[in-house]
Amino acid sequence: MATSSSRIGARLLFGIVLLFPLTYANDNAQFPYALTFGSSTLTASWFTKSEGIKAIQFPVDSKYRAYFEDALASFGKRIMRRGEWHVMAGDELVPAPPDTHNEDTAVSLFRDAAQQVSRNLSATLGFEPTYAALTLSSVFNQSSTKAATDAIFPNGMGFIHSIKSLNKVAPAACVAHRLDLCGNLGRTPAECADKDSISNLILVLEYEKEYLYVDLVFVYSEYRTFPSVGHEMLREFGEANREKLLKSMSTYDYNRKLHQTLNAFIESLVERQLIVRVDIRAIVVAGGASATAIAQLRKLAHNAVGNGVVKVVDEIDPGLATAHGAAANNGENDEEIERAAEDENIDDDPQSGDPKETCNNDAIEYIFDEQQPQTFDGDKMKEMYYDKDAWVSGFNSLMMECTKLYIFADKYSIPQLRDDITSALVGHSHGWGWWPDPDIDIIELVYNNLPSSSGLIRLLVLFTAYSWSSSPNVIAWKDRFRGFHPEYLLDVLFAQAQLLENEIHGEGGIPYDGMLNSCVVHEHLELGEEECRERLAKHSYIFASLLSACQAANA
Structure with a gap:
């Protein structure tokens, strides 16, 4: 297990145990915790007044890993229409066969994973954590998200703590870097004051060993939400596949292919008049790929956007950005509620x-x-x-x-x-x-x-x-x-x-x-x-x- 403060630079690895001093017990318990379900790790994160955001990562077990791999294999093949799952059969959309994992099995799997995290946290921190936010890999579809939600919040009340829960990687990573604030997107004070006349977009790249998920999101600062304008799953550009491809092509050819793919993704949204390229203000990479691969992806993405104003945001370790965003959203909301209750004594x-x-x-x-x-x-x-x-x-x-x-x-x-x-x-x-x-x-x-x-x-x-x-x-x-x-x-x-x-x-x-x-x-x-x-x-x-x-x- 590993621990971090809000701006730690090195990737955290399982195996380093940090016992928190008893003097921090109350601080660590100050706010509810967030859980992030990734591809190979589960991350518990929380906000503290004295040290900012902390996170602890745990490896997943074989059952969770098998579920994740199945979700990745079936990604995009099942489509929800009028409350029922469908699949493409040639050019026709037909009802889908039963899911490989029924809902009860999925709920049990997520619950077991969370309980193991809670036991480890309890042994380390000296108290049982309370969860109020949940974030999942973009590989997981609506059914998986519902199963995880029902597992962690069986009565549904956990989400009330976090008014705008961040279920997916892109919004959580954006909040981690405070990209909900107009001024952090390279806009002038005058532009930010006239918010109805501008549009801010963020290119979020979820980069893992198994896949690269590209998501272009719109910044809706007033509600601190980041709806997706367009997204695409690129399994062939996951880091593991990158290593395989580099055995049959040069690094130059691989980078050119990835650059062309990213540019084509953006251009398709431009051609459909969904976006204007100059409105892309930031690039965020989140995920567990290696530092070398992430650095290269950042350069390629910056060149692919190529609008002269976009900036690469890299202050937070990509492997922890999602967990930090969930905790930041959770902690700040609770702090505001607490302060309001103290100041106004609302009945x-x-x-x-x-x-x-x-x-x-x-x-x-x-x-x-x-x-x-x-x-x-x-x-x-x-x-x-x-x-x-x-x-x-x-x-x-x-x-x-x-x-x-x-x-x-x-x-x-x-x-x-x-x-x-x-x-x-x-x-x-x-x-x-x-x-x-x-x-x-x-x-x-x-x-x-x-x-x-x-x-x-x-x-x-x-x-x-x-x-x-x-x-x-x-x-x-x-x-x-x-x-x-x-x-x-x-x-x-x-x-x-x-x-x-x-x-x-x-x-x-x-x-x-x-x-x-x-x-x-x-x-x-x-x-x-x-x-x-x-x-x-x-x-x-x-x-x-x-x-x-x-x-x-x-x-």
């Missing part, structure tokens, strides 16, 4: 005390089974919350941040995130027993940035149609409605007509009483309705975390 009980100045997500029970909504003392809630301008403003501010995230998901074609955001908003409204009033800024934002068929537009329309169907506020708001987007007014009018049709004839497409099931506004491009409902019931932490992330962005 999180919605049924007692003074009304909150904002809509505090932690104060309510999230309701994601819309068939069993929470019941409220309407007069009491009205007195404590609904009639308080500050509370309503906080609720609307959260809605605005969720709306921005939805627009982001639409821009970068992330359909499951779009569905999850609408689920989170419906659950949040059920949790408070409150359907938001129309907000002119939100309405303008969605109608100017989303297609008319958008699920979020439909949700906002139905919020109004349901909650204002018989409200006297409709008359009072008549003049205010004149300033709303005309398409919104038309959509609300049509929805009201459907409600009236339902009341008179018992038909028309949407029920008259009670708020809708959130699946009504879902696209279900990744998960079918049945799987979606099951996910809502069993994994509500996903939607609670989305709300927490939006709340944090608004703080």
Whole structure:
């Protein structure tokens, strides 16, 4: 096992044991730990106030290694469509045969691996670690990621500690180097101040003995997220294969081939008008390849980008960059939460005390089974919350941040995130027993940035149609409605007509009483309705975390 501080330069090797002094025990226990599942090592990392980020690496066992090799062999061959795995048969996409590893087996494998790490950490540190973040090799697909998540966080609550959990290598490595900060990407203060007019991209190269995974990510600083614009698995350029190829070709020919491959990857995204080459601001290498091979890859990648502004970021050991990012994200979030709680002495009980100045997500029970909504003392809630301008403003501010995230998901074609955001908003409204009033800024934002068929537009329309169907506020708001987007007014009018049709004839497409099931506004491009409902019931932490992330962005 090996240990590191946040900027250690040498590669850590298993076999060096460092016993931490007892005086550091409380410091090491300060924040929850992060686990990184790599190709040949498992890394536990954590944030300490006195020494920054520390990491300890452990070798994997033969069962884990076999699972990893199987995942690599089947990478990209199984495609998720409408909640089912498919494979290509010639030019046709057909349902896939059963996975080599069923979910129960995979969960058990990840759980056993994590428990072994915990036992080793307990013996070294003197206490059992608590995990709150998880990062996996890009080789692992959605099924493996879910299995690992269920193994480490069986109740799903671990991710609430880390508002924006970094499941993959690219975002974790970017956070490790603080590339979520505009100023670290070579931008001027003026450019960073006008963030809506610039785009920042990072080329992340996950380099292991077995493969080279190329991922170009977009920097979304406000939410500290790094969605992938394009990625490609290059098994032939893994370091082990490099050594084989160099026996049959010169180093010059090999480097030229790799350079051409990287350039072709970038150029394909340029030709599809997904990126502009000059927006690539940094290159990050993460993984367990040798220092010599990584140094050469950095040079080739820099030349392949060739835009005159990109910089190679190399302050952190590539073998630990992913683990450091997971720990940095985890530790900083917890520190901020701790400081906020101490400074503000927030009361999180919605049924007692003074009304909150904002809509505090932690104060309510999230309701994601819309068939069993929470019941409220309407007069009491009205007195404590609904009639308080500050509370309503906080609720609307959260809605605005969720709306921005939805627009982001639409821009970068992330359909499951779009569905999850609408689920989170419906659950949040059920949790408070409150359907938001129309907000002119939100309405303008969605109608100017989303297609008319958008699920979020439909949700906002139905919020109004349901909650204002018989409200006297409709008359009072008549003049205010004149300033709303005309398409919104038309959509609300049509929805009201459907409600009236339902009341008179018992038909028309949407029920008259009670708020809708959130699946009504879902696209279900990744998960079918049945799987979606099951996910809502069993994994509500996903939607609670989305709300927490939006709340944090608004703080």
